[in-house]
């Protein structure tokens with residue numbers, strides 16, 4: 001008699017983008033998956049390193065293009081665990097940073113399915129780092145605040161205003177489409193000369209970064225592809241970017257000419 005595989009789920013953080021930024025533990029568990037459910041920002045290269053006979057199901061949610069609701073992801077996780085055995089739920093960055101991991105864990109555990117969580121390198125730190133921007137620096141910023149611009153009901157986050165009144169570095173996820181409102185609000189507290197960076201496709205070969213100061217942010221934003229997710233970093237640490245002063249100088253010279 002063939003004994004069916006025991007249902008279990010591993011929630012694994014795949015890291016910020018580049019396929020080699022997953023942890024060793026995460027990659028080892030990924031290789032033992034019977035089925036993989038993965039998100040929008042998961043590297044195709046990473047998935048291609050896994051046996052092609054293992055089913056890989058895309059369950060990403062992107063702005064206005066929801067292929068799966070959170071409820072249907074929860075159900076699918078449980079269904080696949082009972083059907084196939086070990087389900088790997090592969091998430092971008094770290095599963096516990098805006099990853100809705102708690103909802104998936106709670107749902108699966110209600111069915112008696114054990115869930116393991118493997119941390120990942122969060123984009124909130126790794127993506128600024130990829131551009132040479134430290135989220136803290138002695139004498140410049142002694143804390144950082146990771147936030148989203150909007151809440152569940154799509155209203156503007158109060159935390160954004162609170163962070164703007166602090167000396168913390170602001171790291172804003174899921175904020176590209178609200179960029180104009182974000183910089184306008186933050187500038188009222190931090191001032192127009194505060195540096196910002198908007199980074200997209202972080203840690204990937206097509207990584208891009210727009211640098212500037214809040215007061216001139218709208219002009220810089222014209223270069224941004226708003227269909228791509230990105231991270232907005234606001235604070236004096238941004239001037240650590242190797243090109244920050246060069247870009248500012250170019251702008252000043254251009255205005256002068």
Ligand SMILES: C[S@@+](CC[C@H](N)C(=O)[O-])C[C@H]1O[C@@H](n2cnc3c(N)ncnc32)[C@H](O)[C@@H]1O
Nearest residue numbers: 017093094097122123173174201202229230231
């Ligand atoms: C739903 S949140 C998930 C964050 C994830 N759990 C983490 O720890 O990185 C998705 C947001 O993370 C940011 N993000 C994730 N990966 C990114 C990357 N490679 N480049 C730029 N932004 C990224 C974007 O703001 C995106 O909208």
